[in-house]
Amino acid sequence: MAQQQTLSDRHLGLARRAFFEHGGAPVGKVPETILRSWVRCQRQGLAAEQAPHIEPVPAARLQEMRERHEKLWRLARAELELLSSDAAATGSIVILTDEDGWILDAEGSASFLDRAGRVALMPGACWSEAQVGTNAIGTAIVEGRSVVVHGGEHYLTPHGILSCSACPIFDPYGLPVGVLDISGDSNVQHMHALGLARLAVANIEHRYFDEGIPDAELLRLHRDPALLGTAREGLLAFRSGRLVAANQAGLQLFGLDRSELGRAPYAALFEDALGKLRDDGVLLDRQGRALYGRVDDGQARPRRPAARPPITVSAALTPQPADAPLFDPVQEADLVRACRVLDAGLSVLVQGQTGTGKEVFARELHRRCARAGKPFVAVNCAALPEGLIEAELFGYEDGAFTGARKNGNPGLLRQADGGVLFLDEIGDMPLALQPRLLRVLQERELSPLGGGKPIKLDFALVCATHREMQQAMGEGRFRPDLYYRIAHHTVHIAPLSANADRAAVVDALWQRLGQGRRLTEQARQQLADYSWPGNLRQLGACLRTLVALSEPGALVGVELLPAYLHDLRPAASRAQTPANPMLASPAASASPLEALAEAAMRQALAECDGNVSRAARKLGISRSTLYRRLGQDLHGKPH
Incomplete structure (x- = not known):
């Protein structure tokens, strides 16, 4: 690593001489962002070898x-509070500036704060590019995006001691409001600094929406419903059918940039009307991709979805939910093995798709283990506000940070004392917090934020995730050492689509939920034939909806099934379907229901003058379904 660093410094030194001494343009020798900045600074007459005169403002002005x-x-x-402890451990500092580069705060390593102060990298100083040349803060402001400036890439030679990673902060309307920067010694590798800065900025920008967007409809969306309520959800606010505000995650869902704010119409982004999201919690975009979420109307909005609280603390032996997994012999064996592992003081990791019942498996494990009489503390790492995860998990002392509760907070790890701590969606835990959790698991003690005496801990650990953890580790999003600490024993819960006898699952759940109602054989068969991408959670919700729509003692038929089930053909008919559905003819339909469905589609298409998009909206289905069912009849029709 040192040899590679020396080689990189040598190449950078050659690039500097080519630019500053010979007037050359070292294209390919330094990043294009750096070269553009050098050119700007040179045109402004900045002298690279001279130290700039930076005079921090007095304390009163800073205030x-x-x-x-x-x-x-x-x-x-x-x-800043969360990053500062890790920054201190790596000999670096975290910096917050305003939109012009004035440093409002700097925290972290005391020794590096002193070194940074020698070049005026301190609160009250301005680090705009025009003032101090190429640097991560000032160049990020000019470029409007994240920037890394390492060592000699700084325009001014005295700044070569720094390695800086900065990310600009934007308000909901796309206006720059500040920069978050992580700076350290240029002789030390800071591999994750930019990723941590981006993650922190995503959290900050997400909080700007908590106070609402006046007179607008705010959409909270994500392709993965487990990430709703986190900083990774897309936020898009529409006023009179125009996109007026969005966070970066929301813009990325549609490949937009901030210049589209105030211009992009709702109809250009979404296939479905907004009412579809209100009614069903799902919306199709113009590419036919499903986005899950909700709509916030008005200005008073909850800060996080209330449907699934991020933290639950229960004593023991809670009743099993109605849509709990129906433990088959394989799952029973998994429970027995996992219980033995947990009782031996080892951790258990439960993996499976969203909706397969990972938390229910964990609760059943708690009911059967030696700690059944002690608390079960469940924490959803994806749903808990990322800026508060550390404080909620580890606790804090009175006055530890701005907004802290009076008398402090003991933290969830201490609430789980003697019992079971369940960390759901552990794969979404911020990278910055993973080292601290690892230390707690290794030492079985913690020190609350703000100081205080270390506290011994006693809890059994169960984690769960729908992520591919090997991939997450390979991409640097999850620490391997933490993974091996939480995955002493791994349980995989199969998706419902892998169950060869889904009819038996439907029957068993209907027995619990049906309240004496009966399913027709055709309805039962269509429920069993569907693959249920949302797994048991989706199936349970569907069955409860059927109960709500029918009278006590009723015979529930296919007419009450949701639209996505009406596209299914009986298994025998599906086996005869051509591999290319566009080649199927209307006459090939094998049931009266198929014939009625196709007739309704043709009628809607005629009433909409052949416009496929309008017909699909009228029917409440996607364009792809129309194409699949009507095949060649749609060729040449307008969209």
């Missing part, structure tokens, strides 16, 4: 600046 940027300061405080 005025902080008060003027109170909202940014308030929304960013949690991220």
Whole structure:
């Protein structure tokens, strides 16, 4: 690593001489972002070898600046608190600036704060590009995106001691409001600094939406419903059918940039009407991709979805949910083995798709293990606000940070003392917090934020995730050492689509939920034939909906089934379907239901003058379903 660093420095030194001494353009020798910045600085007459005169403002003026940027300061405080401890451990500092590059706060390693102060990298100083040349803060402001500036890539030679990673912060309307930067010694590798800065900024930008967007409909969307309520959900606000505000995650869902704010129409992004999201919690975009979420109307909005609280603490022996997995012999054996592992003081990792019942498996494990009489503390790492995960897990002392509760908070790890701690969606835990969790698991003690005496811990650990953990480790999103600490024993819960006898699952769940109602054989068969991508959670919700739509003692038929089940053909008919559905003719339909469905589609198409998109919206189905069912009849029709 040192040899590679020396070689890189040598190449950078050659590039600097080519540019500064010979007037050349070292294209390919330094990143294009750096070269553009060098050219800008040279045109402004900055002398690369001279130290700039940077005079930090007096304390009173700094306080005025902080008060003027109170909202940014308030929304960013949690991220600064969380990052500062890890920054201190790696000899680096975390910096918050305003939109012009004035440093509002800097925290982290005391020794590096002192070194950074020698080049005026400190609160009250301005690090705009025009003032101090190429640097991560000022160049990120000019470029409008994340920037890394390492060592000699800084325009001014005295700044070669720094390695800086900065990410600009934007408000919901796309206006720059500040920069978050992580800076350290250029002789040390800071591999994850930019990723941590981006993650922190995503959290900050997400909080800007918590106070609402006036007179707008705010859509909270994601392709993965497990990430709703986190900083990774897409936020898009529409006013009079126009996109007026969005976070970066929301823009990325559609490949947009901030210049589209105020211009992009709703109809250009979504296939479905907004009412579809309100009614069904799902929306199709113009590419036919499903997005899950909800709509917030008005200005008073909950800060997080209330449907699934991120933290639950229960004593023991809670009743089994109605849509709990029906433990077959294989799962019973899994429970027995996992229980023995847990009782031996080892951790259990439960893996499976969303909706397969990972938490229910964990609760059943708690009911059967030696700690059944002690608390079961469940924490959804994806749903808990990322800026508060550390404080909620590890606790804090009174006055540990701005907004902390009076008398502090003991933390969830201490609430699980003697019992079982369940970390759901552990694969979504922020990378910055993984080292601290690893230390707690290794030492079985913690020190609350803000100081305090270390506290011994006693709990059994069960984790769950729908992520592919090997892939997450390979991409650097999850620490291998933490993975091997939480995965002493792994249980895989198969998706419902892999169950060869789904009819038996439907029958068993209907027995619990049906309240004496009966299913017709055709309805039962269509329920069994469907692959249920949402697994048991989706199937259970569907059956409860059928109960709500029918009278006590009724015979429930296919007419009450949701639209996505009406596309299914009986198994025998499906086996005869051509591999290319576009080649299937209307006459090949094998049931009266198929004939009625196709007739309704043709009628809707005629009433909409052949417009496929309008017909699909009228029927409440996707365009792809129309194409699949009507085949060649749609060739040449307008979209």
